[in-house]
Amino acid sequence: MITIETLKQRSLDKMGNVQTIVQEKVWKMIEQSYTEGIFVQISSGHRTHEEQARLYGQGRPDYYWNGKRYGHSGNIVTYATPGKSNHHSGRAVDFFLVSSDGRKALWTVNQDWRKVADIAKSLGFQWGGDWSSFKDYAHLEWPEKSQDVRDLQTKLRRLGYEPGPIDGLYGPRTKQAVITFQHQEGLEVDGSAGPLTKNRLNARTYPGNPIYFGAKGSVVKRIQRAVGIADDGHFGPLTEAAVCTFQQQHRLEVDGVVGPRTWRKMFGNRHPS
Structure with missing residues (x-):
C-alpha cells in the first residue's frame, strides 16, 4: 500500500510555491483521508501565467495570449484567464485520488471524492464542487484574508445579514450572506461580491447605530x-x-x-x- 510519505512527496512536487498555510492544511487533508482509507494527491498548486494560459487554452483552439497561441483541443477545464486564477497567489490546489498501490489515478467524483472535499472544507478550504455555475470538483481554495473582506462583512452585518466573524476571510458564512443579499436585491445570485453587488451594498449600508426619536439630518x-x-x-x-x-x-x-x-x-x- 502506498505510504503517506509518498503521497506527500508526490504532492509537494506538484504544488510548488503555495502559501505555508495551504501546504499545512493539505498535509492534514492527506493524513485524515488516509485514516479513512482514501489516498489523495495534489495535481497542481502554484501556477505561472503561462501555465494558466495553457490550461485556459484547452478546449479553446483559437486562444492566443501575449501574441502566442495557447489554444488546443480537449475539454474546457477552467474559466480563469492568466492573471485571474487564485493559483497564481498560491492559495489554490487541485487534487485527485489514487488506488491503494498508488499506481492508478482515480478521477471519478464518488463518495470517497466527496469525503475528501468534506475533510478539506472542515480544515477551512473552499471546494470548487460547491460552485453554482462551472463546477471544478478537483479545486480547493484557501479563502483570501483582506481588509476589503472585513469591510464587506461589516456592511453585511449592519444590514442584518449574518456573515460570521469579522475576520477578513471570505468563508462559507460570508458567501451565504452575499447570496442572501443578492437574492433580496434582485441581483445575479453567484455568491461573488463583484462590482454590482458592492455598489448596491454601499447604497444600502446601515449607518451603524439605530435611528430613533430625536435624531436629525x-x-x-x-x-x-x-x-x-x-x-x-x-x-x-x-x-x-x-x-x-x-x-x-x-x-x-x-x-x-x-x-x-x-x-x-x-x-x-x-x-x-
Missing part, C-alpha cells in the same frame, strides 16, 4: 421619504408613528426605531437610493 430625511411623510429631517412623533406603521405592515418588531432589519426592509431593491 439627511439619514432621517431618507427614512421619512421611505415611510411617506414630509422629509424635514427631524425624527419627531410623526416620524416615529410612521416608522411603527411601516414595521407593523412588514411584520417587524414594532418599536419605532430604525435598526438593521427595518433599514434593510426600507431600502431593499424596491426602494432605490
Whole structure:
C-alpha cells in the first residue's frame, strides 16, 4: 500500500510555491483521508501565467495570449484567464485520488471524492464542487484574508445579514450572506461580491447605530421619504408613528426605531437610493 510519505512527496512536487498555510492544511487533508482509507494527491498548486494560459487554452483552439497561441483541443477545464486564477497567489490546489498501490489515478467524483472535499472544507478550504455555475470538483481554495473582506462583512452585518466573524476571510458564512443579499436585491445570485453587488451594498449600508426619536439630518430625511411623510429631517412623533406603521405592515418588531432589519426592509431593491 502506498505510504503517506509518498503521497506527500508526490504532492509537494506538484504544488510548488503555495502559501505555508495551504501546504499545512493539505498535509492534514492527506493524513485524515488516509485514516479513512482514501489516498489523495495534489495535481497542481502554484501556477505561472503561462501555465494558466495553457490550461485556459484547452478546449479553446483559437486562444492566443501575449501574441502566442495557447489554444488546443480537449475539454474546457477552467474559466480563469492568466492573471485571474487564485493559483497564481498560491492559495489554490487541485487534487485527485489514487488506488491503494498508488499506481492508478482515480478521477471519478464518488463518495470517497466527496469525503475528501468534506475533510478539506472542515480544515477551512473552499471546494470548487460547491460552485453554482462551472463546477471544478478537483479545486480547493484557501479563502483570501483582506481588509476589503472585513469591510464587506461589516456592511453585511449592519444590514442584518449574518456573515460570521469579522475576520477578513471570505468563508462559507460570508458567501451565504452575499447570496442572501443578492437574492433580496434582485441581483445575479453567484455568491461573488463583484462590482454590482458592492455598489448596491454601499447604497444600502446601515449607518451603524439605530435611528430613533430625536435624531436629525439627511439619514432621517431618507427614512421619512421611505415611510411617506414630509422629509424635514427631524425624527419627531410623526416620524416615529410612521416608522411603527411601516414595521407593523412588514411584520417587524414594532418599536419605532430604525435598526438593521427595518433599514434593510426600507431600502431593499424596491426602494432605490
